[in-house]
Amino acid sequence: MKSIVGAANSHIWIGPTLTGSVEEFQGHHMWSWVITKRQFANNLHALGLAVTFAVLPIDLFCDNPIIHGFVSVCFGCILFSQQFHAWAHSTRSRLPAFVVALQDLGILLPRSQHADHHRPPYNNNYCIVSGIWNKFLDNQEVFKALEKLLFLKLGVRPRSWSDEPRSEWTHEESQTTSQLAPN
DSSP, X not given: OHXXXXXXXXXXXXXXXXXXXXXXXXHHTTSGGGGGTSOHHHHHHHHHHHHHHHHHHHHHHOOOHHHHHHHHHHHHHHHHHHHHHHHHHSOGGGSOHHHHHHHHTTSSOOHHHHHGGGSTTOOSXXXXXXXXXXHHHHHTTHHHHHHHHHHHHXXXXXXXXXXXXXXXXXXXXXXXXXXXXXX
């Protein structure tokens, strides 16, 4: 029993996966435009796998339509969050009209609001679906607490703790084809 409790309290079982994801996502800040060049399926496939394994047991063992409705909306937003995020990096002229309308209404994250996340001090506006919660979560310092937790558990130092941005993780303006990621 002690080994099970010890494993649950340890970051060993999740550390390598989460650390890799954190490092990959931090790379997004160097080449934030790359997400707009990837195909739809490329942006969603990893989340699709996670959503499938999370939703399948609920679908198999629960018959409550209210729970199914909540799960559908919640996991639908999770599944499509990377595409919503890609649209927040796209120019208005390249977006479908319905996406621009949803961004203008604040239902999806608008480019102007998400741009603040990519500017110093790099410690705000983390929400990538709609941004409705950004102000509240920033004021409550929720993400500062999560950054501390990740640092204590995984040793990943948030860039917002640095006085000056380092060139290896700051936004590159150039969008040449040779710099595109292979995926």
